Amino acid sequence: xxxxxxFSSSAKAHAEIVVAQNVAEKKSDKNDSDVNDxxxxxxxxxxxxxxxxxxxxxxxxxxxIVFAVALRSSxxxxxxxxxxEMLACVLLTMYCFYVRQRRKKRKRKEMxxxxxxxxxxxxATAEQANDDATKKTKDExxxxxxxxxxxxxxxxxxxxxxxxSVVLANANAGPDVTSALVLTTPVLTFFFSALLRVEHFSFRxxxxxxxxNVMKVLAILFVTISVAVVCSYxxxxxxxxxxxxxxxxxxxxxxWMLTNTLASSVAIVMQKMIINAKIPIEVVxxxxxxxxxxxxxxxxxxxxxxxxxxxxxxxxxxxxVLFGAFFPSAxxxxxxxxxxxxLGPNITARYFLLQPAMTWALDYLVLKDAVYESYVICAVxxxxxxxxxxSANSFVRNTTSKKEEEREExx
Numbered sequence: 497x498x499x500x501x502x503f504s505s506s507a508k509a510h511a512e513i514v515v516a517q518n519v520a521e522k523k524s525d526k527n528d529s530d531v532n533d534x535x536x537x538x539x540x541x542x543x544x545x546x547x548x549x550x551x552x553x554x555x556x557x558x559x560x561i562v563f564a565v566a567l568r569s570s571x572x573x574x575x576x577x578x579x580x581e582m583l584a585c586v587l588l589t590m591y592c593f594y595v596r597q598r599r600k601k602r603k604r605k606e607m608x609x610x611x612x613x614x615x616x617x618x619x620a621t622a623e624q625a626n627d628d629a630t631k632k633t634k635d636e637x638x639x640x641x642x643x644x645x646x647x648x649x650x651x652x653x654x655x656x657x658x659x660x661s662v663v664l665a666n667a668n669a670g671p672d673v674t675s676a677l678v679l680t681t682p683v684l685t686f687f688f689s690a691l692l693r694v695e696h697f698s699f700r701x702x703x704x705x706x707x708x709n710v711m712k713v714l715a716i717l718f719v720t721i722s723v724a725v726v727c728s729y730x731x732x733x734x735x736x737x738x739x740x741x742x743x744x745x746x747x748x749x750x751x752w753m754l755t756n757t758l759a760s761s762v763a764i765v766m767q768k769m770i771i772n773a774k775i776p777i778e779v780v781x782x783x784x785x786x787x788x789x790x791x792x793x794x795x796x797x798x799x800x801x802x803x804x805x806x807x808x809x810x811x812x813x814x815x816x817v818l819f820g821a822f823f824p825s826a827x828x829x830x831x832x833x834x835x836x837x838x839l840g841p842n843i844t845a846r847y848f849l850l851q852p853a854m855t856w857a858l859d860y861l862v863l864k865d866a867v868y869e870s871y872v873i874c875a876v877x878x879x880x881x882x883x884x885x886x887s888a889n890s891f892v893r894n895t896t897s898k899k900e901e902e903r904e905e906x907x
Contacts, residue, residue: 541838542838542839545831545834545835545838545839546839548831548834548835549831549835549843549844549847550847550850551827551831552824552827552828552831552832552847553847553848553850553851553854554854555823555824555827555828556678556824556828556848556851556855557675557851557854557855557858558819558823558824558858559819559820559823559824560666560671560674560675560855560858560859561671561855561858561859561862561863562815562816562819562820563576563662563663563666563671563816563820564666564670564671564859564863565812565816565862565863566810566812566813566815566816567663567666567667569810569812569813570810571809571810571812571813571816572796572799572800572806573660573663573664573666573667574660574663574792574795574796574799574800575796575800575806575807575809575813576663576809576813576816576817576820577656577659577660577663577792577796578789578792578793578796579809579813579817579821580659580816580817580820580821580825581655581656581659581785581786581788581789581792581821581825582786582789582821583817583818583821583822583825584785584789584820584821584822584825584826584829585782585785585786585789587821587822587825587826588778588781588782588785588826588829588830589782589786591778591782591826591830592778592779592781592782595778643773643775644775644776644779644780644783645783647766647770647775647780647784648779648780648783648784648787649787650766651763651766651780651784651787651788652783652784652785652786652787652788652790652791653787653788653791654759654762654763654766654784655763655784655785655787655788656787656788656789656791656792656795657755657756657759658756658759658760658763659788659792659825660792660795661752661753661755661756661759662674662752662753662756664748664749664752665677665749665750665752665753665756666749667744667749668743668744668745668746668748668749668752669743669745669746669748669749669750669752669753670743670746670749670865671855671859671863671865672726672855672856672859672865672866672871673726673727673743673746673749673750673753674749674753675851675852675855675856675859676722676723676726676727676852676871676874677723677727677750677753677754677756677757678753678757678848678851678852679719679722679723679848679849679851679852679874679878679881680719680723680754680757681757681760681761681764681845681848682715682719682842682845682846682848682849682881682885683715683716683719683720684757684758684760684761685760685761685764685765685841685842685844685845686712686716686842686845687761688761688762688765689765689768689840689841689842692765692769694765694768694769694772694840694841695840695841695842697709697712707887707888708887708888708889709888711884711885711887711888712884712885712888714881714884715880715881715882715884715885715888716881718877718878718880718881718884719849719877719878719881721877722852722873722874722877722878722881723874725870725873725874725877726852726870726871726874727750729870730868730869730870731868731869731870731873732868732869733866733867733868733869734867734868734869734871734872735860735866735867736860736864736865736866736867737864737865737866738866761845764832764836764841764844764845765841767832767833767836767841768836768837768840768841771833771836771837777833777837778830778833781829781830781833785825785826785829832844842885842889843885843889846882846885846886849878849879849881849882849885850878850882852871852874852875852878853871853874853875853878853879856871856875
């Protein structure tokens, strides 16, 4: 009896080993094909993300114009921002549920017959390991929940500052100067990403051996010239009517817009850090818009009071809220999260360089505001800055591809 039991147990163990080997071989073959498929998918996703980033700047361009119309019809800045973020919170919450359901369906499809076979051959030790893993997962989920709450509170306060400052900048300086100061966003994002070590940069490496750093420094110089030209020099009138609209206080508007770009840069870099920490970014985006709306409500009540006529939106204000919630708020947050994951915060912020020229063109066509010679100079230098950033990224890609080829040759 003992011999037969020993024989049956050894046969069972041998069968388990054979099954495991077959499964491992099939998985290795599957992994090789998955690598090739993933490379193709990453390239297509990268192209799609670049298109979406261009679309995000169209969203911002439209927002500057729509908000300018609403603010000129005596709509309060904080009231406009509060309604916009409340609606955006609802939209992002719906998107969050959609993403969760999609992930569940994907996990069900990934269950193969091989995986089911391996689940059949589970021993008592494996069951014990699963129990330990379950306990560990519960602990990790508890920590993750705390992280989500903490990150959402911080980002919610930053978002409230971003949304409030941009409308205050638009109300005081007008869409022209406001959109010009958007150019500081990629520079500040580059600074914070280097400071927080999300992306590598060192002034000691600005030399022939590291042309990517040279191009980054040139891009920063071009952006500085662009902003300085618009803020200090108007030049000859090219199009539009200069008396059509006069900004109440350009200096105050510029300060608010610099506050906006500073907070936006921090938020873009933080999104990348959140993704690296494997915190669900869609949950954070939904939560932070709700928290941001709460802070905007508090500030709005303190600044404007509770009068019914103040909190009742005009038709222009309603259009601005609907447009701002759907496109620059909800859609752009989703686009920036995807872009930060695939391309990094610096490439994400680089597309802000397109915004001024696009806004000025639409500003002239819709509002008939003046377009000066300085705007053209700014647009040229911002285009040069964007090309410099793009060249820097191409140098980085070529360097990494060469290193990978060298490693493959060594292997």
